[in-house]
Amino acid sequence: MKASEIEARIRDWAALRRLEQTHLESWMALAETDRAALLNVAEGLRLRTGQFTAALAMMEEISLRDQQSITGILARNEIRQIMRRADSAPGKGRAFLDELRAIRFPRLKQMTHELAAAIADLSLPLGINVILPHELASDELRIEIVARSGEELEARINAVAQNVRGLRRVIEMLGGVF
Numbered sequence: 001m002k003a004s005e006i007e008a009r010i011r012d013w014a015a016l017r018r019l020e021q022t023h024l025e026s027w028m029a030l031a032e033t034d035r036a037a038l039l040n041v042a043e044g045l046r047l048r049t050g051q052f053t054a055a056l057a058m059m060e061e062i063s064l065r066d067q068q069s070i071t072g073i074l075a076r077n078e079i080r081q082i083m084r085r086a087d088s089a090p091g092k093g094r095a096f097l098d099e100l101r102a103i104r105f106p107r108l109k110q111m112t113h114e115l116a117a118a119i120a121d122l123s124l125p126l127g128i129n130v131i132l133p134h135e136l137a138s139d140e141l142r143i144e145i146v147a148r149s150g151e152e153l154e155a156r157i158n159a160v161a162q163n164v165r166g167l168r169r170v171i172e173m174l175g176g177v178f
Helices: 003-016 021-028 032-044 049-066 070-074 077-084 089-104 106-121 150-162 164-174
Strands: 128-131 142-145
Touching: 003 021, 003 032, 021 032, 021 049, 032 049, 032 070, 049 070, 049 089, 077 089, 089 106, 106 164, 128 150, 142 150, 150 164
Parallel strands: none
Antiparallel strands: 128 142
16 A cells, blocks of 8 residues: 555544544654554554554554564554454453553553462452552552342451451552562
């Protein structure tokens, strides 16, 4: 496909989604292969405007840090797997952004996995959910208890009490204390 055709499709996509001029200019300033690759992802995942602008910003940061083209970032196996999924477009878009965040913030991804493993090690019964803050943006830990009877409630509260040391470890991990 010719550069002029790609540019026209980008401008059409941007106009349809009311992409701000500054974001369009950033997109158009990319190398031709990067512009085309980003267009394919935007169209293929049917990204919303906000998703696109977040993805563009993260990819520019990753590209700068890792000295890798946007085409190279989009060629990573994790990204290609998301593109091939049979999920809905919004689900794939969300997964795409989550993966870009994981690439952009590798320590956040590692910490999320460590926290999930620590929570799984607790072997809490069904009806008790340990909820981590979104993107680990705070040191608050939520525990949700779901019960349908007084007996269930008492059993689940006792299970939380029996796991207080493990839960304390999780909250200390959130706060950066190991």
